[in-house]
Amino acid sequence: MKSVTQLVLFLLLIMVIGFIVRKVNIDLKRPSVIIEEKPSTMHLSYRDNELALLTTLIFEGEIHFKNMRQLTFGGENAEAYFSADGSRLIFQAHEGEGECDQIYLLDIESGEIEMVSSGLGVTTCSFFQYPKDDAIIYASTHLGGEECPPKADSSLGYVWVLHPTYDIFKADPDGSNMIQLTDTYGYDAEATYAFDGSKIVYTSLVSGDLEIWTMNSDGSDKRQLTTHLGYDGGAFFSHNGQKIVWRAYYPETEHEKEQYINLIEKNAIQSMALQIWAMDADGFNKVQITNNNAVNFSPFFFPDDKRIIFSSNLENPKGHNFDLYAININGSNLEKITFYDGFDSFPMFSPDGDKLVFASNRNSKQPGETNIFICEWVD
Ligand SMILES: [Ca+2]
Ligand SMILES: [Ca+2]
Ligand SMILES: [Ca+2]
Numbered sequence: 001m002k003s004v005t006q007l008v009l010f011l012l013l014i015m016v017i018g019f020i021v022r023k024v025n026i027d028l029k030r031p032s033v034i035i036e037e038k039p040s041t042m043h044l045s046y047r048d049n050e051l052a053l054l055t056t057l058i059f060e061g062e063i064h065f066k067n068m069r070q071l072t073f074g075g076e077n078a079e080a081y082f083s084a085d086g087s088r089l090i091f092q093a094h095e096g097e098g099e100c101d102q103i104y105l106l107d108i109e110s111g112e113i114e115m116v117s118s119g120l121g122v123t124t125c126s127f128f129q130y131p132k133d134d135a136i137i138y139a140s141t142h143l144g145g146e147e148c149p150p151k152a153d154s155s156l157g158y159v160w161v162l163h164p165t166y167d168i169f170k171a172d173p174d175g176s177n178m179i180q181l182t183d184t185y186g187y188d189a190e191a192t193y194a195f196d197g198s199k200i201v202y203t204s205l206v207s208g209d210l211e212i213w214t215m216n217s218d219g220s221d222k223r224q225l226t227t228h229l230g231y232d233g234g235a236f237f238s239h240n241g242q243k244i245v246w247r248a249y250y251p252e253t254e255h256e257k258e259q260y261i262n263l264i265e266k267n268a269i270q271s272m273a274l275q276i277w278a279m280d281a282d283g284f285n286k287v288q289i290t291n292n293n294a295v296n297f298s299p300f301f302f303p304d305d306k307r308i309i310f311s312s313n314l315e316n317p318k319g320h321n322f323d324l325y326a327i328n329i330n331g332s333n334l335e336k337i338t339f340y341d342g343f344d345s346f347p348m349f350s351p352d353g354d355k356l357v358f359a360s361n362r363n364s365k366q367p368g369e370t371n372i373f374i375c376e377w378v379d
Pocket of ligand 1 (some may be wrong): 167168184185
């Protein structure tokens with residue numbers, strides 16, 4: 001009994017200290033404004049192999065989040081996507097600078113994590129094969145070399161490399177029996193499944209520009225859906241399979257076009273004002289959803305397919321504080337979802353629509369660490 005009382009007192013003390021620290025921070029940031037802040041919602045996050053960890057995972061204003069759990073604890077973890085049965089996530093992760101992302105499966109209930117990619121080259125953008133979870137897909141450079149390739153060509157300035165040896169592969173969920181789905185030189189990646197399993201949508205440079213393509217589950221019947229000069233990528237199907245949402249940057253001035261083409265020829269892109277677009281699953285009826293000067297990316301349909309959740313730095317387009325936003329498919333009713341002062345991105349609703357998974361810098365042990373979080377979604 002005594003130890004329980006001590007534990008309760010200890011937890012209360014931590015809560016009070018947490019509140020004071022937060023209050024001091026807020027006061028320091030806004031010295032000339034006096035604001036009555038309510039303490040942010042406190043949650044207990046428990047992990048079997050650690051002591052009960054008292055921490056603030058849900059921030060004030062995050063009214064759609066409930067019962068948040070942290071699923072990874074260190075390194076850079078991103079793009080976690082649900083299996084069709086909702087029990088697992090597939091994601092990419094690495095630890096430390098210069099390391100290359102590999103693909104991992106995570107059992108949501110137990111927290112167990114296993115690597116399923118070969119460990120060779122660099123990998124990205126994985127997804128389960130819907131609707132039966134009988135395979136996984138991801139992009140990998142391993143056929144172009146077993147080494148971890150360099151992340152950037154410093155002679156080109158601050159750019160991201162579109163490794164030309166990226167191809168999309170399918171494998172059994174344990175990583176065995178790998179099949180190659182694309183086989184042209186140049187970037188092929190960012191592949192996701194339609195929820196009925198009928199199509200894969202992905203990004204390819206095979207036409208000479210970054211475009212959205214679809215293909216069958218076996219790699220056949222490849223079709224180009226976008227044609228506009230500029231980056232088209234990061235596409236997801238709506239749950240009913242009728243729409244595709246994606247991110248795009250279309251250079252407008254001659255200088256912007258020249259700069260974009262110049263980098264694409266060197267298999268690179270730089271930071272750009274990506275906007276969210278949607279189209280029919282056959283590529284018709286393209287509509288622009290966001291229209292701002294910020295970076296908007298990682299869009300995903302709400303369970304009813306009427307709204308889209310995405311990540312944006314629209315409050316400070318030069319900054320690194322990305323937040324999740326929701327918006328109607330016609331571009332109306334923008335709503336801010338996350339209020340943590342750091343990176344929040346890669347949202348995906350669970351197939352039953354009850355949960356949201358996303359990647360965030362919140363509660364990191366080291367600066368810049370990105371972890372995977374899951375919570376119940378409150379409408
Ligand atoms: Ca390729
Ligand atoms: Ca394009
Ligand atoms: Ca944020």
